[in-house]
Amino acid sequence: MDLxxxxxxxxxxxxxxxxxISLELARSGAKVVLNYNRSxxxxxxxxxxxxxxxxxxxxxxxxxxxxxxxxxxVSEAVKTYGTLNILINNAGITDDALILRMTxxxxxxxxxxxxxxxxxxxxxxxxxxxxxxxxxIINISSVSGVMGNAGQTNYSASKAGVIGMxxxxxxxxxxxxxxxxxxxxxxxxxxxxxxxxxxxxDYWIQQIPxxxxxxxxxxxxxxxxxxxxxxxxxTGHTLEVDGGLVM
Ligand code: NAP
Numbered sequence: 001m002d003l004x005x006x007x008x009x010x011x012x013x014x015x016x017x018x019x020x021i022s023l024e025l026a027r028s029g030a031k032v033v034l035n036y037n038r039s040x041x042x043x044x045x046x047x048x049x050x051x052x053x054x055x056x057x058x059x060x061x062x063x064x065x066x067x068x069x070x071x072x073x074v075s076e077a078v079k080t081y082g083t084l085n086i087l088i089n090n091a092g093i094t095d096d097a098l099i100l101r102m103t104x105x106x107x108x109x110x111x112x113x114x115x116x117x118x119x120x121x122x123x124x125x126x127x128x129x130x131x132x133x134x135x136x137i138i139n140i141s142s143v144s145g146v147m148g149n150a151g152q153t154n155y156s157a158s159k160a161g162v163i164g165m166x167x168x169x170x171x172x173x174x175x176x177x178x179x180x181x182x183x184x185x186x187x188x189x190x191x192x193x194x195x196x197x198x199x200x201x202d203y204w205i206q207q208i209p210x211x212x213x214x215x216x217x218x219x220x221x222x223x224x225x226x227x228x229x230x231x232x233x234x235t236g237h238t239l240e241v242d243g244g245l246v247m
Contacts, residue, residue, distance in 0.1 A: 001228040004029035006134070007081040008227070009073065011035045011064050011121060012091030014043035016190035017140065017216040021088055022046060024220035025227065026055035030086060033077040034059045037091070064091045064117035065109075067124075074124040084128040086227045089118040089139045089162075094192060096151045107154045114158035115165070122169060122180075135178030136227045139166050140219075141238060143186045143246050159184070163238050170236030179235035181226050186242025187213040209244030 003025060013022040013034040019042070026032045032050065034057050036043035043059035050057040060076050062069035078084055092114045095106045118139055129135035144152050145159025163182050170180040187193055187204055193213065196204075205211060222241045225231055240246050 001028045001224045001230065003224070003227060006030045006085040007033070007077060007083050008086035008088065009033045009035060009077050009084065009125070010088045010090055011117070012037070014039040014046050014059070016192060017185065017188060017219050018090040019046060020216035020220040021090060021223050022057070023050065024224045025086065026050040026057055027053070028224050031081050032057040035062050035064070035073055035091070037061065037063050064120055065112040067120050070120035071124045074128065078128050083132045084125055085132050085134050086136045087121060087125045087129065088223060089121050089137070091117055092140065094152065094155050094195070096155065098151055099153050102153065110154035111158050114155065115161040118162050118165060129178055130173065130176050133177055135173065135176070137169065137178065137180040138223050138226050139182045141182045141184045143184050143240065143242050146184050146238070146240070146246050166238065167236045174235055179231065181234060181236070182238040183219060183222055183226070184238050184240045184242065184246070185214065185219050186240070186245040188216055188219060189213045190216055207245060208242070212243065214241060214243055
């Protein structure tokens with residue numbers, strides 16, 4: 001994919017799936033504004049890695065669940081690179097428990113990061129992206145938001161909400177060459193899935209037609225396609241990258 005001269009923000013872009021997305025977009029020629037919340041060392045190391053192959057990137061600390069942080073993140077991107085074309089809302093957390101045990105704080109924290117965080121970033125990016133004449137918003141949802149998952153009333157609700165938001169915004173921006181799509185990964189090998197116990201993981205692998213977990217790079221390829229010119233007639237779509245789990 002050729003993303004030369006495009007400016008991209010990747011939230012949670014320093015580790016896990018976000019790291020692979022940042023690398024893939026940079027390899028495709030995009031200038032990457034790499035957001036991190038806590039992983040400062042990983043973010044700085046990734047910026048150096050991107051520069052080592054001739055890519056352009058810089059890192060910005062921001063907590064996407066905070067409106068003011070999202071506003072500052074977008075304004076630093078536009079101030080540095082002059083425009084904004086691609087927004088990847090990747091930042092996300094889990095905090096699982098069955099509803100009888102889940103606290104209100106667990107629910108709020110996950111919704112504020114995974115759902116409000118996406119809205120904070122879309123809201124603050126809208127002006128620059130509409131002005132740029134080429135916009136791609138890609139929201140990382142989850143199969144949990146499509147099919148529901150016991151123990152994840154907070155997470156499944158946040159990720160289903162992201163799919164609804166994606167469709168609403170796709171309709172709002174369609175006339176301005178800004179597409180808005182979601183990706184719903186299945187089980188991808190990152191720190192997030194390392195938290196699952198082995199029995200649970202084995203159970204899910206059995207449900208996956210491809211009989212394996214996915215790799216973060218496999219999500220990154222889907223992101224770079226949706227960010228590209230080649231995906232110009234796709235909007236409001238949720239692309240499952242899940243080895244066939246949800247079909
Ligand atoms: P991960 O390894 O746990 O990474 C989570 C990322 O989110 C980190 O980059 C983290 O940044 C960032 N983050 C969390 N809270 C943030 C906040 N308030 N502000 C800014 N960044 C924040 O998880 P992952 O597996 O890569 O997940 C990435 C995305 O894919 C998430 O949205 C997740 O829900 C989704 N997903 C993952 C899977 C999977 O199987 N792994 C499946 C479906 C969907 P710092 O480290 O800098 O704090």
